[in-house]
Amino acid sequence: MARAASDKPRNQTRNDTPGNAKAESVAVLNAVLADMIDVTNATRQAHWNVKGSHFYGLHLMFEKFYDMLGEQTDELAERAVQLGGIPDGTTQAVGAKTRISPYPADTLDGLDHCKQLADRYAQLAHNLREGIDKTDEAGDADTADLITDVSREVDKALWMIEAHLQGKD
Structure with missing residues (x-):
């Protein structure tokens, strides 16, 4: 993985994680952060656009999941800072x-949202494990332990999303 300028530790810290491990971890953290x-x-x-007979339950579930992802994102970004890095969550960096x-x-149907999100949560889970x-x-x-915690949360959300799709394929 090529490291961007923002992926190299630049802030002084007394954290004794070895320098190469810091650099690799900050690069990984910025990648999974995006x-x-x-x-x-x-x-x-x-959450904003779900329609259909499953509206209410999916609307609430999606809100729960983006709140969870937001909390986990904060943990990942703060770990990058602890290692002397600069987390980059700008729209430009994420894109x-x-x-x-x-x-x-243009997705509106609730189960279509579940299919789309299941694909993306699975991609995210794969990237976290890497x-x-x-x-x-x-x-x-x-x-590695922090990312493992995040991975477990993403896997749980994926399971809940996929449960809505059982018997629909």
Whole structure:
């Protein structure tokens, strides 16, 4: 993974994580940060535009999920700062760095939103697991552990979204 200027630790810190591990972890954190923000925005899009017989339950579930993603995003960004990095969650950075498929803005039906979100949550979960492996291999167990916690939350949300699709394919 090529590191952008914002991915290199630039702030002084007494955190004794080895320098190479810090650099790798900040790069991973910025990558998953972009993905998390993208999926958060897709979830908000679904929350705002869901229609159909499942409206009320999905509307509430989507709100719960974008709140959870927001909290987890904050944890990832703060970890980058702890390592001396600069998290970049600007719209421009997210648009340039996200590895998540674009969300179709014209989706309205509740179960169509579930299909679209399930695809994106699965992509995010995959990217998080790659981040766990990279940060662990780099020697940063704390960042790997944090991303593991986020991964569990995303997997749980994916399971709940997929439950709405059971028997519909």
